[in-house]
Amino acid sequence: MTKSIVVEGLGRRFGDFVAVRDVSFHVQKGEIFGYLGANGAGKSTTIRMLSGLLAPSSGHARVAGHDISKAPDKVKASIGYMSQKFSLYLDLTVRENLEFFGGIYGRWGRALDRRVEETLESIGMRELASTSTAALPGGLRQRLALGSALFHQPPIVFLDEPTAGVDPASRREFWKLIRGISSAGTTVFVTTHYMDEAEYCARIGLMVAGTLVALDTPAALKKQWVPGRILRLEGQGLVRALPAVRGLGGVVEAQSFGNGVHVRFDPARTGDEAIVASVRALPAVAVHSVEAVEANLEDVFLAAADAKAEKAIRGAA
Amino acid sequence: MTASTTSRALSIETSAIGRDFGSGKTLNRAVGALSLEIPHGELFGLIGPDGAGKTTLLRMMAGLLPPTRGTVRVEGFDPFGKEADHARDVVGLVPQEHSLYGDLTVGENLDFFADLYGLDGEELRTRRERLMSITRLGTFLDRRAAQLSGGMYKKLAVACALLHQPDVLLLDEPTNGVDPPSRRELWELLYEFVDQGMTIVVTTPYMDEATRCHRVALMDRGEIIAMDAPERLVASLDAAVLEVSLASVPNARERATALVESSELVIASAPLGASLRVVVESRNEAALAKALEGLGTLSRTAPSFEDLFLTAIARREKTAATKEAA
Numbered sequence: 041m042t043k044s045i046v047v048e049g050l051g052r053r054f055g056d057f058v059a060v061r062d063v064s065f066h067v068q069k070g071e072i073f074g075y076l077g078a079n080g081a082g083k084s085t086t087i088r089m090l091s092g093l094l095a096p097s098s099g100h101a102r103v104a105g106h107d108i109s110k111a112p113d114k115v116k117a118s119i120g121y122m123s124q125k126f127s128l129y130l131d132l133t134v135r136e137n138l139e140f141f142g143g144i145y146g147r148w149g150r151a152l153d154r155r156v157e158e159t160l161e162s163i164g165m166r167e168l169a170s171t172s173t174a175a176l177p178g179g180l181r182q183r184l185a186l187g188s189a190l191f192h193q194p195p196i197v198f199l200d201e202p203t204a205g206v207d208p209a210s211r212r213e214f215w216k217l218i219r220g221i222s223s224a225g226t227t228v229f230v231t232t233h234y235m236d237e238a239e240y241c242a243r244i245g246l247m248v249a250g251t252l253v254a255l256d257t258p259a260a261l262k263k264q265w266v267p268g269r270i271l272r273l274e275g276q277g278l279v280r281a282l283p284a285v286r287g288l289g290g291v292v293e294a295q296s297f298g299n300g301v302h303v304r305f306d307p308a309r310t311g312d313e314a315i316v317a318s319v320r321a322l323p324a325v326a327v328h329s330v331e332a333v334e335a336n337l338e339d340v341f342l343a344a345a346d347a348k349a350e351k352a353i354r355g356a357a
Numbered sequence: 358m359t360a361s362t363t364s365r366a367l368s369i370e371t372s373a374i375g376r377d378f379g380s381g382k383t384l385n386r387a388v389g390a391l392s393l394e395i396p397h398g399e400l401f402g403l404i405g406p407d408g409a410g411k412t413t414l415l416r417m418m419a420g421l422l423p424p425t426r427g428t429v430r431v432e433g434f435d436p437f438g439k440e441a442d443h444a445r446d447v448v449g450l451v452p453q454e455h456s457l458y459g460d461l462t463v464g465e466n467l468d469f470f471a472d473l474y475g476l477d478g479e480e481l482r483t484r485r486e487r488l489m490s491i492t493r494l495g496t497f498l499d500r501r502a503a504q505l506s507g508g509m510y511k512k513l514a515v516a517c518a519l520l521h522q523p524d525v526l527l528l529d530e531p532t533n534g535v536d537p538p539s540r541r542e543l544w545e546l547l548y549e550f551v552d553q554g555m556t557i558v559v560t561t562p563y564m565d566e567a568t569r570c571h572r573v574a575l576m577d578r579g580e581i582i583a584m585d586a587p588e589r590l591v592a593s594l595d596a597a598v599l600e601v602s603l604a605s606v607p608n609a610r611e612r613a614t615a616l617v618e619s620s621e622l623v624i625a626s627a628p629l630g631a632s633l634r635v636v637v638e639s640r641n642e643a644a645l646a647k648a649l650e651g652l653g654t655l656s657r658t659a660p661s662f663e664d665l666f667l668t669a670i671a672r673r674e675k676t677a678a679t680k681e682a683a
Contacts, residue, residue: 078536205533
């Protein structure tokens with residue numbers, strides 16, 4: 041397989057602040073690569089460097105075969121970019137917005153018309169071509185923004201929180217489009233705070249405070265970072281008993297979740313029955329139902345962030 | 358706050374409340390006629406697609422937008438009657454749009470809201486420090502609000518509303534763009550407040566957050582289409598949620614995905630690790646199995662809240678389309 045993005049020891053400082061520290065990874069052609077991290081973890085700084093918009097302080101990267109430091113203009117021409125605050129002209133129609141982007145990329149005449157039609161078709165908006173952009177709901181504006189980012193048929197597209205604030209049904213439609221362009225060979229580099237979307241990625245890189253702390257498939261990450269078994273308990277007095285539950289032998293973590301609490305424990309140290317019995321024995325607690333639940337990527341995210349924080353504290357001590 | 362005339366068992370009560378925008382041909386019934394009873398200490402979620410009427414409903418509860426029909430009472434007070442001032446005292450709203458002063462710093466915004474609510478002393482200091490540590494905004498006190506990222510701005514808006522602990526807190530998509538660690542901490546904070554008796558109504562597009570609420574109302578086009586504890590709603594889903602185990606034939610995954618995504622039978626589908634997850638009406642299960650013959654086999658799997666949401670919305674759209682065609 042060909043590598044579409046190759047990153048080696050990439051770093052960026054702003055004064056004393058290290059936004060990105062010694063990050064290395066690669067993305068295959070046509071892969072959907074998820075780049076996750078908290079606000080301020082260095083995701084956008086990485087994207088800006090990989091888009092040829094910001095020079096790195098250290099390290100190298102090649103995007104679509106071009107060196108980001110030596111040939112940033114070639115990088116820019118090889119990528120599409122769409123952000124959370126995507127830029128569309130609201131007073132233009134859907135077609136006019138696409139024509140405008142086509143003009144920027146130097147298309148005109150019949151070639152422009154053809155590409156506009158192709159794009160409208162690929163984002164499923166042919167019937168809406170003459171609609172004013174201002175009249176479109178959020179989900180459709182977002183599709184149009186994706187169409188604009190893909191207008192010049194770049195081999196790689198960067199999507200920076202493309203679905204923030206969009207409802208689930210529209211998000212699923214959007215991801216159908218993403219999977220379509222990926223299977224057609226376009227590399228997709230996406231950031232998101234939605235963990236259900238992270239599940240759609242072939243591989244995920246997890247950034248914590250400028251460092252890439254984990255990189256693998258969603259299934260492998262869960263196995264590695266959230267070992268143990270999780271029980272969901274419902275009943276009375278459980279929320280107030282959480283500190284006590286956290287202190288029980290074998291318990292790794294306990295937290296509120298809706299009408300119940302989720303308790304994660306090490307199955308080598310204790311079992312379902314022992315855990316439930318110990319919780320039941322706590323004062324003013326009643327347990328009415330017990331159910332095993334699966335770890336999710338949010339659990340992975342939090343475990344990795346905690347591990348990094350712990351390491352930093354230990355390192356400083 | 359003294360008790361008013363009506364029962365204090367309920368924190369928020371709406372009776373056939375509704376709101377129209379426009380008139381004549383452009384009349385839009387943003388909220389139909391909704392009756393809700395939310396007890397004290399409940400964490401209640403409003404879940405629905407764009408345009409469902411969630412924000413309009415919250416704004417009526419907050420006393421910011423008068424209803425076209427029906428009534429609302431918050432802690433017994435009518436926000437549009439003589440007791441409007443009382444109602445406003447007990448409610449806090451964090452709107453979706455910008456609610457802070459962009460040219461003030463994080464610290465100055467907190468000071469402004471503390472002044473506005475007439476707060477000072479040791480309790481304010483403790484609460485403020487706690488909120489800053491939970492939201493991790495403590496190191497950004499001198500940054501102007503306008504220069505915060507979307508997620509950090511949201512956190513500050515919620516922190517400002519929580520400075521005075523209102524009896525009723527209304528949050529309109531408080532976690533859009535907020536990262537998972539802060540989001541989880543925010544929820545833990547909300548649990549703590551509801552445990553102390555605060556009533557919280559929250560709108561969210563995150564399905565995992567819907568399941569964190571005690572009770573949710575699924576909204577679509579101004580109506581409530583289902584309302585219950587999230588786990589009970591999921592348990593009541595009568596559609597078939599299926600996992601496709603792919604056959605070892607070339608391109609099985611691509612072919613099965615293409616088939617599923619274009620099939621009229623399918624309500625919703627998504628990749629699931631190396632396989633696929635599909636929701637269909639139970640009566641269509643056999644037909645889908647036949648369509649996928651040679652590509653994969655189906656087995657039932659546990660439904661999620663998102664399956665429930667997508668099924669409920671898809672069924673409504675189908676009914677609406679049938680009506681329109683008739």
